[in-house]
Amino acid sequence: MRGAYQTKQQDAVAALFNRRGEECLTAEEAYQALSARGLEIGKTTVYRAIARLCEEGALRRYAPQDSGDAARYQLNPCRESHLHIRCVQCGALAHLHCEEAEAFKKHLTLHHGFELDEGQTVLSGLCEQCASKKRK
Amino acid sequence: MRGAYQTKQQDAVAALFNRRGEECLTAEEAYQALSARGLEIGKTTVYRAIARLCEEGALRRYAPQDSGDAARYQLNPCRESHLHIRCVQCGALAHLHCEEAEAFKKHLTLHHGFELDEGQTVLSGLCEQCASKKRK
DNA sequence: TTGATTGCAAACAATTTGCAATACT
């Protein structure tokens, strides 16, 4: 039965992401960071620990945009049911509490038969600062 | 200088996507479809033709959500961007053409200063079939 | 003790690249 034992490797991976807050790390980066701290851990174990944390909902996975890139993982900011918007430039993450989002979700259900999973959806785009920088 | 010659392989790949309309194909699927039509073409060439069409803006690329999956490509219908909804259960991808999505996007811009990038955003959730299956 | 976890090495799969043969103009 999985998850029966508590190990220092599992704990270390979880602790690393907790420490990093909203930062997005690849599995490789996590492995490097832990190794740099002197922890003896294999890359395979890092992958497995991350996979588990994702299943538990503690981490969120961002698919790599370009082929050859690695997936990025981030502490799941909150599991509350509301949408998140994420700046593709600076990585900033914001929470969307508004009627319009609720209304849009309802529209998807009613007219498209699509049940939006807010916990898994992240809207990508440019935040105000990055958008204005880009215009220059 | 690239793009100097017109070849039947390049034409066939472009024609295939044109024929398929809004359908999303993987490179492998495109390769299979072309081979089935009796065209002699290598998989490498399919990859290269698709890459070129993406650079030209003729195709749009969707990054694979799950590791191990392949990227999907779709005819870019005259730059008209729209949101996509993806079923986390069966993987089905659908295109969202509706006023409500446009209105929601506008709302994000006006009230949240967030410029939604429809090309990079995929709404996750359950499609009609999978949702009804789950209810049982 | 018992079964879960680790970690190396090997396996995998999508994609890219080297390079000689071939096709386009």
Place this chain on the structure above:
DNA sequence: AGTATTGCAAATTGTTTGCAATCAA
């Protein structure tokens, strides 16, 4: 003819898996 394109095979890379050793309970 000259060069862009093709396509096989080999290389790359992120990730997963087999399996024997190790560790937690």
